[in-house]
Amino acid sequence: MRITLLFHILFSLMSAAAFCQQATITGKVISSTDKNPIEGAKVFLQNTSVSTLTDARGKYTISDIDSGEYDLGVFYYGSKSQLIRITIKSGNNIQNFEMEEIRQVLDEVKIDGNKEQNLGVRRLNGVEGAGIYEAKKNEVILLSNITANLSTNNSRQIYSEVPGLNIWESDGAGLQLGIGARGLDPNRTSNFNVRQNGYDISADALGYPESYYTPPAEAVEKIEVVRGAASLQYGTQFGGLLNFIMKKGPESKPFELTARQTVGSYGFWNTFVSAGGTKQKINYYTFYQHKQGNGWRPNSGFDLNMAYGSLTYTSLQRLSITFQYSFMQYIAQQPGGLTDAYFEENPRQSIRERNWFQVNWNLMAIVLDYKISDNLYVNIRNFGLLGGRDAVGNLQRIDRVDNGGPRDLFVDDFHNFGNETRLLYRYKAFKQPSVLLTGLRFYHGLTDRKQGVGSDSSDADFKFNNPRQPDGSDYDFPGENISVFAENIFNVNEKFSLTPGVRVEYIKTIADGYYQDKVLVPDPETGLAVDSTFYVDEYRDRKRVFLFAGVGLSYKASDDLEWYANFSQNYRSINFNDIRVDNPNLTVDENISDERGFNSDMGIRGSKNSLFNYDVSLFYLQYNDRIGNILKVDDETFRIYRYRTNVADSRHFGFESFGEIDLLKMVKPESSSGLNIFGNLSFIHATYIHTDNPAIKGNMVELVPEWNFKTGISFNHKNFRLSYQYSYTSDQFSDATNAVQTPSAVEGIIPAYQVMDIGLSYAYKWAMVEMGINNLTNEMYFTRRATGYPGPGIIPSDGRAFYLTLSGKF
Numbered sequence: 001m002r003i004t005l006l007f008h009i010l011f012s013l014m015s016a017a018a019f020c021q022q023a024t025i026t027g028k029v030i031s032s033t034d035k036n037p038i039e040g041a042k043v044f045l046q047n048t049s050v051s052t053l054t055d056a057r058g059k060y061t062i063s064d065i066d067s068g069e070y071d072l073g074v075f076y077y078g079s080k081s082q083l084i085r086i087t088i089k090s091g092n093n094i095q096n097f098e099m100e101e102i103r104q105v106l107d108e109v110k111i112d113g114n115k116e117q118n119l120g121v122r123r124l125n126g127v128e129g130a131g132i133y134e135a136k137k138n139e140v141i142l143l144s145n146i147t148a149n150l151s152t153n154n155s156r157q158i159y160s161e162v163p164g165l166n167i168w169e170s171d172g173a174g175l176q177l178g179i180g181a182r183g184l185d186p187n188r189t190s191n192f193n194v195r196q197n198g199y200d201i202s203a204d205a206l207g208y209p210e211s212y213y214t215p216p217a218e219a220v221e222k223i224e225v226v227r228g229a230a231s232l233q234y235g236t237q238f239g240g241l242l243n244f245i246m247k248k249g250p251e252s253k254p255f256e257l258t259a260r261q262t263v264g265s266y267g268f269w270n271t272f273v274s275a276g277g278t279k280q281k282i283n284y285y286t287f288y289q290h291k292q293g294n295g296w297r298p299n300s301g302f303d304l305n306m307a308y309g310s311l312t313y314t315s316l317q318r319l320s321i322t323f324q325y326s327f328m329q330y331i332a333q334q335p336g337g338l339t340d341a342y343f344e345e346n347p348r349q350s351i352r353e354r355n356w357f358q359v360n361w362n363l364m365a366i367v368l369d370y371k372i373s374d375n376l377y378v379n380i381r382n383f384g385l386l387g388g389r390d391a392v393g394n395l396q397r398i399d400r401v402d403n404g405g406p407r408d409l410f411v412d413d414f415h416n417f418g419n420e421t422r423l424l425y426r427y428k429a430f431k432q433p434s435v436l437l438t439g440l441r442f443y444h445g446l447t448d449r450k451q452g453v454g455s456d457s458s459d460a461d462f463k464f465n466n467p468r469q470p471d472g473s474d475y476d477f478p479g480e481n482i483s484v485f486a487e488n489i490f491n492v493n494e495k496f497s498l499t500p501g502v503r504v505e506y507i508k509t510i511a512d513g514y515y516q517d518k519v520l521v522p523d524p525e526t527g528l529a530v531d532s533t534f535y536v537d538e539y540r541d542r543k544r545v546f547l548f549a550g551v552g553l554s555y556k557a558s559d560d561l562e563w564y565a566n567f568s569q570n571y572r573s574i575n576f577n578d579i580r581v582d583n584p585n586l587t588v589d590e591n592i593s594d595e596r597g598f599n600s601d602m603g604i605r606g607s608k609n610s611l612f613n614y615d616v617s618l619f620y621l622q623y624n625d626r627i628g629n630i631l632k633v634d635d636e637t638f639r640i641y642r643y644r645t646n647v648a649d650s651r652h653f654g655f656e657s658f659g660e661i662d663l664l665k666m667v668k669p670e671s672s673s674g675l676n677i678f679g680n681l682s683f684i685h686a687t688y689i690h691t692d693n694p695a696i697k698g699n700m701v702e703l704v705p706e707w708n709f710k711t712g713i714s715f716n717h718k719n720f721r722l723s724y725q726y727s728y729t730s731d732q733f734s735d736a737t738n739a740v741q742t743p744s745a746v747e748g749i750i751p752a753y754q755v756m757d758i759g760l761s762y763a764y765k766w767a768m769v770e771m772g773i774n775n776l777t778n779e780m781y782f783t784r785r786a787t788g789y790p791g792p793g794i795i796p797s798d799g800r801a802f803y804l805t806l807s808g809k810f
Helices: 002-017 108-115 228-234 340-345 663-667
Strands: 022-031 042-045 051-053 059-066 068-075 082-088 091-094 097-099 138-142 165-167 179-181 192-196 220-226 240-246 256-264 268-279 282-293 302-315 319-333 356-371 376-393 408-429 432-453 473-491 496-522 529-558 561-572 586-588 595-608 612-633 640-662 673-689 707-717 720-729 753-764 767-774 782-786 793-796 801-809
Touching (some): 059 432, 192 228, 228 240
Parallel strands (some): 192 240, 586 640
Antiparallel strands (some): 022 059, 165 179, 376 408, 408 432, 432 473, 496 529, 529 561, 612 640, 673 707, 782 793
16 A cells, blocks of 8 residues: 555656646547447547547547647547537646437437447557557457347357457356467466456456356446456466456436346246436446256256446546445256267267256455546556355266265355556657556455365255365465556657556465375285375465566557557466365376466557458467376376376467458448458467477367357348357367377367357337347357366257347336
8 A cells, every 4th residue: 555655646746747738638429319428439639640539438538738729520430520629728628529420310229220330349449448458469349239149148159259269168058158368278267367347256366267257248338358468467367358348327317227038948048137327426237137047958957146236426527436246146057078979979968967066256346536637547446255166066087877975075265355556647758648557456365165075965965074174175275466567658659659568476375274185004804905094284385476578569550550569478376276176087296386478469450430340460379387187197006097287388379360341331331231241260379399298299289279260240220130150160189198089088189160150139119129049050069078077078068049038128
């Protein structure tokens, strides 16, 4: 807190003493018809290179300009452009705009339909909110522009326009999200820093960064995806940032109610109700969701309840305070994995009926935004998590029949809290506007993990047979993280910018507890070797401090064309599964260590209003001391087992490309219809290098499909939209030894697969109907071989499924 106070004093003095003649223009752009804010409108000073885009609340800021007379303009596709002459004085100048639709007579439904004709993906501005994204590869997914099965968080459809993602499709209900990028493990999106409205939502961002909670797509406004260069601002993960921005209440009315009801195949039922609005200085938004279903396979039923509330108080347009609370609870039966033979015989079968999983999540946040001066802005995020996840079942090899008996039980409780304070300072350097972002982060995580023997029943019983001293292990994993970071945009001239950054990390992780071990001792009566069980106390304390750096380059040849390049170092600490886990399918190296490396990319991107959008780039990722699984043979029993350790360094390189175009708008800009075509293609070549293990040297890195291709087409006319999507993913290995097939089915090839989806929607006044078919051709495929839950073995993806959604807005 002393450091934060020092930042406040330092930058306040700087802003008061320097650039006293600088001016700032702020304002809001809204629709003249319904008074709703307009996002993505371009506000610019004519005959200069100065421009910006409005945010989700229609607000914009143009800073660091000299006093004088200017022509201030605003442009938004489908609306009449405006250009006014204004006199700018030092300090803050307010100028609002009301945009008029090009077509003079439009009812409310037609206006909404016109807005939906925007392309589905946009880019983050160089500075947006309390973040710097200049020269960083990023995508922003606009959920309102996607025709998809939002009730199941269908990730294949939602993330279809983000190139290079490997998506695990082992959860047809959308209870959990599993995506990886550039050859990183998709398991519960643990290689991304996953956030909601800018704060952490994973189990333990420090030691167990797996995401059991995923915000429902029906309540999400947009999803921000920033690749590995996000490490300097958001944490050192190799994957980068995944940030869910939740919806807010409309600013033009005090109350609005939305109700959505979805039914689907295999007993699927989803109810979603939200309410929001603005009353004087208070904006609020809340929702409740319930969904249940039987699942595509036997023994895969689920029941989920989720709720969310957000309340924002804004005072004098300089200060806003937001309180948010998220709740999730679900229980799901898990049908277990399959061997290769079982999958070929019938992928819908289940040979486990006693496996269960449950999650409880309570996420709280208080966010403060304060504009100290026209040039200085502070954002303070306080957040905390009280949650847990429990799993019970038979984790023995899937090629062995479950004959009953006690089950394996895992119980985790999470108690985390943190603070992240950011200061954004705008100033001039070399007569060019510059932006400095500094931040301080404190995070404390505590995970209580117990493993042992559970009941021998078939129901969802999450109690240990020996609750006082679980038979497997009992650990506390406290940890602390203190980080200081800074990035600065230096505009060398009107077209070229340089953005260096640094981050200092202090990490402390502790493992304190015991585990059960067994040794062979001679029986005093028979003389034969028998198991002798005893408990081993263990305490580990690890501290490390390190410095990371990065730099970004951007050259904006025009408003529609940008060349960019970026280099950023990355780091990933070992997590609790890497330190101590009791899994009959896995043995962990006691000397396992952290992973380090870097991301680099360079590319070209651009967009033209709502007509086209593209991004083509090359990337190189260096991953040192990569943790992975290899097969080893026990010297005494000659049993083959999986061994988790630092297997080698790995090298990943390839390209990621994306393009989208509205053909009808290109031919006839005034058309009220649209025909959008998109495609993304990525190639990743990832191999193991620098290793003394001959079994993996030169092998392909696991969970890395070399080719990933998605394309789609959507047609919209007024209130009707029809979409089709095709996805192809090439084959991939599941372990570092590149095993093709093993009896346990934990290792082996994940064959190439292709999937097609179609959807349509129609809106009439306050009502809308949506329907579609996922996996149109009923492809039998799988994307994952699990080592433990929800397997072990092959986890089949869902076959063909239908859905129908009715919604109303009042």
